[in-house]
Amino acid sequence: xxxxxxxxxxxxxxxxxxxxxxxxxxxxxxxxxxxxxxxxxxxxxxxxxxxxxxxxxxxxxxxxxxxxxxxxxxxxxxxxxxxxxxxxxxxxxxxxxxxxxxxxxxxxxxxxxxxxxxxxxxxxxxxxxxxxxxxxxxxxxxxxxxxxxxxxxxxxxxxxxxxxxxxxxxxxxxxxxxxxxxxxxxxxxxxxxx
Amino acid sequence: xxxxxxxxxxxxxxxxxxxxxxxxxxxxxxxxxxxxxxxxxxxxxxxxxxxxxxxxxxxxxxxxxxxxxxxxxxxxxxxxxxxxxxxxxxxxxxxxxxxxxxxxxxxxxxxxxxxxxxxxxxxxxxxx
Numbered sequence: 558x559x560x561x562x563x564x565x566x567x568x569x570x571x572x573x574x575x576x577x578x579x580x581x582x583x584x585x586x587x588x589x590x591x592x593x594x595x596x597x598x599x600x601x602x603x604x605x606x607x608x609x610x611x612x613x614x615x616x617x618x619x620x621x622x623x624x625x626x627x628x629x630x631x632x633x634x635x636x637x638x639x640x641x642x643x644x645x646x647x648x649x650x651x652x653x654x655x656x657x658x659x660x661x662x663x664x665x666x667x668x669x670x671x672x673x674x675x676x677x678x679x680x681x682x683x684x685x686x687x688x689x690x691x692x693x694x695x696x697x698x699x700x701x702x703x704x705x706x707x708x709x710x711x712x713x714x715x716x717x718x719x720x721x722x723x724x725x726x727x728x729x730x731x732x733x734x735x736x737x738x739x740x741x742x743x744x745x746x747x748x749x750x751x
Numbered sequence: 752x753x754x755x756x757x758x759x760x761x762x763x764x765x766x767x768x769x770x771x772x773x774x775x776x777x778x779x780x781x782x783x784x785x786x787x788x789x790x791x792x793x794x795x796x797x798x799x800x801x802x803x804x805x806x807x808x809x810x811x812x813x814x815x816x817x818x819x820x821x822x823x824x825x826x827x828x829x830x831x832x833x834x835x836x837x838x839x840x841x842x843x844x845x846x847x848x849x850x851x852x853x854x855x856x857x858x859x860x861x862x863x864x865x866x867x868x869x870x871x872x873x874x875x876x877x878x879x
Contacts, residue, residue: 605835608856609764677764684762684808685856688835701839707761707810 591746595727605685609678614731621723628718633680635687635708639694648683650740680708721745753780759791760806788812792820807834822848829875850875
């Protein structure tokens with residue numbers, strides 16, 4: 558597995574590699590890969606959560622028939638890429654949850670600093686999930702050369718929202734009710750041969 | 752004199768966690784922290800620490816590239832890879848000369864994780 562230092566190479570690199578190595582035509586059915594990732598995603602997210610937050614979160618799969626919009630001023634995204642597949646993951650936590658988490662976990666830090674550390678902790682969750690998804694993709698097609706970008710924090714509000722077709726994504730909502738904490742996790746899974 | 756460590760991870764949260772662990776639990780002095788591979792190389796040269804921890808997925812220059820650059824100039828450098836990445840890249844890092852590997856997530860809430868982490872660091876420090 559490689560890591561990509563300067564941003565996500567995206568669709569083009571995946572397509573180029575897929576063609577170069579001649580594996581796209583023989584790759585697995587999209588629905589099979591989406592189901593596999595969908596079935597493992599909650600476990601991966603929980604794994605990432607355990608390294609970061611002490612509170613237990615419960616995850617709930619959200620069905621989306623049409624378009625799912627990733628829309629928030631603070632969104633963490635990361636790309637996992639194999640020659641046949643790309644998975645773009647998003648973690649969206651609303652500001653009130655981040656502030657509550659910051660106060661709870663870092664009570665001695667100024668609010669702005671605590672907020673930055675919570676965003677960084679969330680990025681670590683996405684990074685854990687993407688790393689494991691990249692590994693899963695490499696196992697799926699028996700192809701070691703998968704890549705992941707570093708996690709990025711971006712503004713996806715208003716017109717900058719990222720829209721995912723319901724049939725191309727897996728969507729979860731996580732909540733820790735006693736602490737009034739919540740976040741959403743979305744994964745957009747695409748065959749790069751499309 | 753305290754042992755020194757440089758911590759390199761693009762997650763400020765992770766750097767904070769590791770910094771606390773190395774200073775409070777292991778008694779290290781944290782000489783510097785960085786958030787990409789380029790900073791890792793610069794900081795190693797500037798501080799020549801007893802140990803440098805290296806994340807792999809980082810911007811600018813990734814951990815594998817930084818590891819290779821550091822070891823090319825300082826073959827005795829003690830580099831501990833700390834990453835969520837699995838697979839051949841890890842073996843590659845160990846083949847290049849990383850002393851060991853700790854897999855994320857970092858479970859500082861678990862005694863067995865802390866025990867194993869301590870043992871790994873002790874073993875690295877005892878290595879040539």
